[in-house]
Amino acid sequence: MSSSPPIVSSVQPGGAQDTTSDTEGDQISEARFSAIPPPMSPSSEDSGRTRLKESESPPQQSSSEPPSEGKSGPSSPTVIVFADNEEGEEEESVEEIEEHLATYWLAPRQTPRNTPPSFLLSVDYSGQHNRAIVRLFNPETRETVFWLDNTGHQPYCYTDYPPQVAEMKAKAHPGFVRTETVRLHDLLRDQEVTMTKVIGDNPLAIGGSHRAIRDLLTELVRTGDPAHPTTEVSHAWEANIRYRNCYTYDRKLVPGMMYRVENGQLIPCPPELDEATLHKFIEALDEEEGLKDIVETYAPMFFTEVPDIPRIALDIEVYSPQLNRVPDAATAPFQVTAIGLSDSEGYNVCLVLKREDIPLGERGEDYPKDLEVVFYDDERQMLLDAFRKIDEYPIVVTFVGDAFDLNYLYHRAKKLGIDVKTQCPIYLGRDIALLQRGVHVDLYKFLKNPSVRLYALSGAYEQSNLESIAQGLLGFGKLQRTTDISHLPLYELAHYCWLDANITLQITTYKNNLLLRLIVLLMRISRLSMEDVTRQGISSWIQSLFRQEHRSRRALIPRQVDIATVKGAEAHTEAIIKDKRFKGAIVIDPVPGVHFNTCVLDFASLYPTIMKRHNISYETVDCPHEECRNATDNRVPETDHWICKKRRGMISQTIGFFRDTRVRWFKRLSKDKSLDERIRDWYGVVEKALKVFVNASYGVTGAQHFELFCMPAAESVTAYGRHAIVRTKEKAESMGVRVLYGDTDSVFLDNPTEEQQRELIRWSREELGIDLEVEKTYKYVALSGRKKNYIGVYPSGYVEVKGLSGKKRNTPDFVQEAFREMLGVLSKVDSPQGFEAAKEEIREIVNSVLDRLEGKGELYSPEELAFRVQMTKPIDKYGSTMPQHVRAAKMLVEAGYDVQPGTVVEYIKTKDEAGVLPIQLARERAYWIDVDKYVDTLRSVFGQVLDAVGIDFEELLGFTTLDQFF
C-alpha cells in the first residue's frame, strides 16, 4: 500500500522507444498545441511538432474550423498537429520528446507513414482536419495509431435536379463545392438514371446544420389542403448517411479486417485463403449468377479469425449520501471512491480513495489473490493514474460506461481541475462516452440488444443487469455486500468494485473470446466501426450492409418515400401506414388433450428461405416490368402481388447467401468432431453472427422505420409462409397422419411412422423447396386447447413449457415454484394411466401451498408473494385507468421512492381498501394478504396444465393436508 501514484505506464511516450523504423511519421498531439490548419507549409525545419511552452495559454477553438460531425458521432475533439512530410522525416530525438512530455499525461497520437498489418477498429470523421480518420491497432507494437485520409474524398449527396439547378440551389450554402454528373441504377424502376452529385466541403454542409445543402435541394408543392397549403418535397438522395459510413462504403473498407499503411497509403491486407477450402465452400452453395462477387466479398470476412485484442475493463464506485441512489453523472457531485481495473493479460488493480470515517477492513476468505489495491489520499491523482492506464489500450470495456462510469469520470475530472483535453482520455458525445485513442465498448448496450441476447446468445440471460448476465453467461454473480457501497470497508469496496470490472472483462473473454469475436464479425458484415456496432441495433446493421451493397453495385439507395410511391401507396399518409397492419402467420387450432409420441417437424429458417427461393426484395415484389405483372407463374398466394422474373433481388440474394452459408457450412461444420477444435469454435461464432442477420431480415423489411421498408415484400413473405404450412397439413392428412397443432413454421404430428416422416420431408423439399426437419419428438404433449400454450415432455423427462403463465415474470415466485414441482411430477408420467398417480402428488403440492397461504404453515415472504409489473410510462401519464401496479407505484412515490418508466413494480395483494402493497413497504407495515386472490392465481396457472391432462383443479382443493388431522 502506498499513497503515491504507483502506476507506471508501460507505454513510453511518443512511440519513440520503437526500435523499428516503421512508425516514423506524424504525431497527433493534444489539444493544448495550437492548431495549424492543413495543408502546411513545406518547411523541413519546422516540422509542426513545436509545442507551446507551459506558460502559454491553451488554444481557442478556431471559429473557421469545420464543425465536427453531428453531436453524437465519434469524431475527435482533439487538435491534431502533424508534419508536412510527403517524404518521411527525421524522428525527433527520444530525449526531446520525453522532455516535452514530462508535463503531459497522455501520449501523443501517432499517424505513422508505415505500419505492419493492423486491425481496423474504426472509421471516423475528424472535425479538426475535415477528413476521414481511420483508427488501427498494431498488434506488433501494441499501439493504437491513426491514418488520415489523403485521397481527397469529400462529403456529397445526390439530386435529380440538373447540375445548373442543383448548383443554383446549393450554392446558397457556403460549404457548397461543385457538382458532378453521374449515372446510377435505379433498382425500383429498373433503369439507368442520371443524377447530379452535389459535393460539400464538410459533412455538416450536406446535412445536419441549419439550412444545409440537403434542405436547399427542395421544392415547394401545393397540397390543396387549406390548413397546410404547401409542402416541401425533397430532391436529395443519400443525404442522411453519416460521413464516416459514406467514406467506408466508397473506399470499400471493412472494419474488423487487417490493413497496413505503406508510404502513407492505407492498403488492405487480405488473408491468404486456403484454396481447397474455398473451393469446397463454393461447391456447398447453389450455383447462381453473381455468386462469385458475393463470395469474394464475404469469404475473407468469414474465414479470417479475430486476433486477441488487448482490452481493459473499468468500473467505478461513487460516494452517495442517499441509500440506493446513484449520483447524477452530469454534475458528478460526490467523490469517486474506487476504480476497478482488470485487463485481458492479468492486470488486476483497484484504486481506492482513503476516507477518514471508513475503516480499512479485512481481506475476506474469498478475497482474490492477484488483486492489488492501491490507496490514495488525493482523488485527483487517482483519476489521473486511471486515465493514463486506460489510455494504453485499444479497447476499454465497461458496463453502462456511456451513461455512468466514463461520463462521471469526465465530469468529476473537470470538477477537480484536470485539463480534460490533455489529461483525460475520455470525451463525451450525446448519450455516449468515447476515447481519444482507444475504443470504448459499453457492454450493457450491446448485451441489451435483443438480437444479441436472443439469437447470438440463445437467451442465456433474461434481464440486462450485470448480475443476471454474469449468472447466465459465466455461471457466477457479483460480490454480496455486507452493507451499502458508501459505508463498505475499503478492502471490501476494492473487492466489490474490481470484481465488477473483472466480470465485465470475463464476459468478453469467455468461450475463447466469443463476444469479442462476435462483435468483430458483426463489424465486418455491417461495415460499422466497433463503437457503432456495439451501440446500434439490428436494423442499423442491416441498413448499413445494404447501403454498402447498393454502393458496390452503383445503385441509388432509395428513400422510404420512393418505395412507397412506386409500390402504389402514395396516397397513404404516415398515420395511415402506421396503423395498417399486414396479415401474419397461421397458428393451427390445437387438438386438446394428451398425445403420446408426438413428432414436431419444422421448416428450417422459413422466412429467409422463402425470401431466397421466391426472390423477395423491395425491388422485385410488384416490379415495374409489364411481362412480370402479366405473368401467371409468379403470383404470391392469397394476394395481388407478383414477383420479378427478370432480376435477382438484392435482399433475396444477400440473405439467401448468408442463409446457405450458415446452414450448409458454418453451422454444420461447427458440430463436425473431425475438425480442429479451434476451427469448430470459430465456425460457431460465424454461424451465430450470420444467424442474427438472417433471422432479422424479414422483420426489418416489415418495420416502418427501416430505410428499405416494403409492406408488399413483408406481406408476400408471410403469405408464402401460410401457404407452406397449410399445404403441409393437407399433405400429412392425405397420408393418414393427424396434425395436432402447428405455429408459423411447425407441425405437430400424431405418432407418425419413420416412413411417413421421411415422405413428408421429401415432399416438402420437392414441392415447396423448403427443408423440413424433425425438430423433436415428445414422449407426450399436453395441448390445452388454447393456442401457444402447451407442455411437451421429452423421453428424457425434460419438460418444455410454452406460453403458460406459470413461467411468466409477473407470476409470484411461490406460484412459479409450485408450478415447477408440478412439472416434475408430470415429467415422470409414461402412460395414460400414469396420470392417476400424478394427480395425488399434485394434490399434495397444492395443499401445502394453500396451508402456507392460510397461515397453517411457514408464511410466505413479500418477495415470494410479489406480482411484478412494469411501468411503461410516467405515473402522471396514466389517466382514467388505475391498474394495480400503478396504484402500488403511487404508494411508493408517497413514501419517497423514485419510480421511473421501465421500473418493475413489485407488489402483493392485500385485504384493505388499497388492495395492493409494494413489497418495499410490506417490510415495515402489517398487512393481510388477500388469500382468495392468490388462490385465483394458483387456479389459473395450474388450470392451464391440469385441463390438458384431464385433472380438475377444484377437485384438488377439497381439503388441505392439515384438515385431514382434524
Added chain:
DNA sequence: TCGATA
C-alpha cells in the same frame, strides 16, 4: 359485459 391496457 366490453374495450382498453399491460
Added chain:
DNA sequence: AACGGCTTATCGA
C-alpha cells in the same frame, strides 16, 4: 427504433 399472433388479468364505463 425488427415483425405479427395469441393468452390472461384488470379496470372503468
